[in-house]
Amino acid sequence: DAKTTQPTSMDCAEGRAANLPCNHSTISGNEYVYWYRQIHSQGPQYIIHGLKNNETNEMASLIITEDRKSSTLILPHATLRDTAVYYCIVRVASNYGQNFVFGPGTRLSVLP
């Protein structure tokens, strides 16, 4: 699986958009970008994933650059409950030996 690079920490004001970047310059053509978050020792929560196109769901938007070497997770209106560690993972979608490799992630603090 390709390695990812994320900022160690970020702050965001409540009500503003939180833009979390992720670099994955060695991503392969068949690897997806997944985002998870973990709120203080709870189980990681799936947010969104994509391959090439931008994706949006009720939680967030995922913007993937055209060369797929980086992506940005956008939380459009951050709330205090969005304070968490956010993980960017790249992974082949396969039933054989492809687990989710979690790096250190980005610790997002949403400030009142």
Place this chain on the structure above:
Amino acid sequence: DSGVTQTPKHLITATGQRVTLRCSPRSGDLSVYWYQQSLDQGLQFLIQYYNGEERAKGNILERFSAQQFPDLHSELNLSSLELGDSALYFCASSVDGRLEAFFGQGTRLTVV
């Protein structure tokens, strides 16, 4: 609520003992993953099963073993426990290994 159930939520045991952690995946999910998260450490992948078969193995100690039963629930067995085994143990499930995984709330194991 992710739909993944882990029991027990908390477990305190002595060194040298053996414990079993249980995971019930979401209805319809065939794949189960186990992860370990020590205090202030990242999520470490242990093992994955798909429909009863082992599909991937990570940094799982020889003292640890797992299995997935015909009803698709999974158990993680930890034996000869050491203080360093104290951690959160998470189970995740997915429809199959190609899709996003959903995590349970974890079992907090304390070895004293």
